[in-house]
Amino acid sequence: MMLGPQAISSIFFATSKRSRPNSWAYVAGGALGATLGMLVAYYSAKLLGVATDNSEQGDDILTWVIVALLVFLTIKTFLGRETAKTPKWMGKLQEAEPKFAFRLGLTLILLMPTDIIIMLSAGAYLVLNEFAFTESFLLIGTTTLIAALPILSIVIVGQRQTKRCQVYGSG
DSSP, X not given: OOOTHHHHHHHHHHTSTTHHHHHHHHHHHHHHHHHHHHHHHHHHHHHTTOOOTTOHHHHHHHHHHHHHHHHXXXXXXXXXXXXXXXXXXXXXXXXXXXHHHXXXXXXXXXXXXXXXXXXXXXXXXXXXXXXXXXXXXXHHHHHHHHHHHHHHHHHHHHHHHHHHHHHHXXX
């Protein structure tokens, strides 16, 4: 779920003036968005009765609906690539405050059509296979980790660089 503008935003925040607070706020917003989205997807699938003992035909319909949505979005994106413009919010990333970063992380996960489809399909899969909601923590955790990779890289490299400077007496 962290492809496209989600990953780009994570990189921009990690290289912004207030990289640490912005990045961690963005990661927290993304984690909350993924958790809320999966809660809605999982319990919607349960409420809609997606899982029944003899739901093979329902499984096929759900699978084809998800595939059709993904194909539609792929074609729409491909056809619109010539006229696509950079979203206005992307221009604010370098000068952002943590509050903006948190809201962006939350809304990018909750409102991106591809992420919605991923969460709906994951929620339906969990329900169809009679898994508990807690099984979605792997998806949520992976999404959160990918969002955190740019700032984690900077923190780790920065700590190693500081130690290296101390060892060689240049910092």
